[in-house]
Amino acid sequence: MTVKTLEYRFDSQAPASRAHGSSAALRLLVPVVLVVAWQLCASLGWLDDFVLPSPWHILLAYQELWHTGELQAALPVSLARAGLGLAIGGGLGLVLGVIAGLSAHAERLYDAPLQMVRTIPFIALVPLFVVWFGIGELAKVLLIVGAAIFPVYLNAYHGIRGIDKKLLELGNSFAMSRAEQVRLIVLPLAMPSILVGWRYAAGSALLGLVAAEQINSSAGLGYILNNANQFQRTDIIIAGILIYALLGVLVDIIMRQLERVLLTWRPRHDQP
Incomplete structure (x- = not known):
């Protein structure tokens, strides 16, 4: 296997791995934003702790x-x-x-x-x-x-x-x-x-x-x-x-x- 072939395979797999990483980051981003917003609303007193306690x-x-x-x-x-x-x-x-x-x-x-x-x-x-x-x-x-x-x-x-x-x-x-x-x-x-x-x-x-x-x-x-x-x-x-x-x-x-x-x-x- 030549060096050019290895370089081609690496370059073709790199975009896919970056896309997979971006997808995983996006999956984690939404829950984190929701939890932060939940905690912020509780800290500002917009939520009753008895009804919905803070995180x-x-x-x-x-x-x-x-x-x-x-x-x-x-x-x-x-x-x-x-x-x-x-x-x-x-x-x-x-x-x-x-x-x-x-x-x-x-x-x-x-x-x-x-x-x-x-x-x-x-x-x-x-x-x-x-x-x-x-x-x-x-x-x-x-x-x-x-x-x-x-x-x-x-x-x-x-x-x-x-x-x-x-x-x-x-x-x-x-x-x-x-x-x-x-x-x-x-x-x-x-x-x-x-x-x-x-x-x-x-x-x-x-x-x-x-x-x-x-x-x-x-x-x-x-x-x-x-x-x-x-x-x-x-x-x-x-x-x-x-x-x-x-x-x-x-x-x-x-x-x-x-x-x-x-x-x-x-x-x-x-x-x-």
Whole structure:
């Protein structure tokens, strides 16, 4: 490889890297400006601390939760609930979506009932789950399962149905078994759609976690928020809500990185 070739590659990649850096800076700029404006309005007395505490008071609330150990104890409990519900719901949705995508008989058997259940907001199921499963961990996890199952099911189903049937016929011509067709043809081609489903399911699992932890929680972020509500600690309530939001951002970043690892063949938009 010549020096001129290296120089050309460096020059062609430089604008793309600068554009990517500018995009990242712009993403950070808007939240920073909003926080600064929020703090400024609070400092000028335009906001009531009881209604909307300033960012500084929310930082003090985080410090209080950290020193008392409540935050360290709550995060693992909430993450375990969300992770277990996502794993069960996403796994079940993937299996059902793959089967329905491959079998017209399976689609006729359970697709219509699942579509009907999907239209019911999972938050509306909270009272019913309490009656059926009590106020323990089972009801909380099952509520998260119900929130996570449908995004994976729908995306897996439509991803498989969108595969060109000629590719499956090609597999038949090579005498591939059904399992080999699923492993070598169906899943790789449907993987982008399946990963999108998992990404949406991860966000839905966090929404389900927020609703589930309102069911008589004795541990977790919901327990902190319920206690803060009883003592009218608006700063701790907003601090807990922001933790939920931060978890959502982190989960989305993790899912994006997983897509890049599993879909290395797909071109990235930040590359020339």
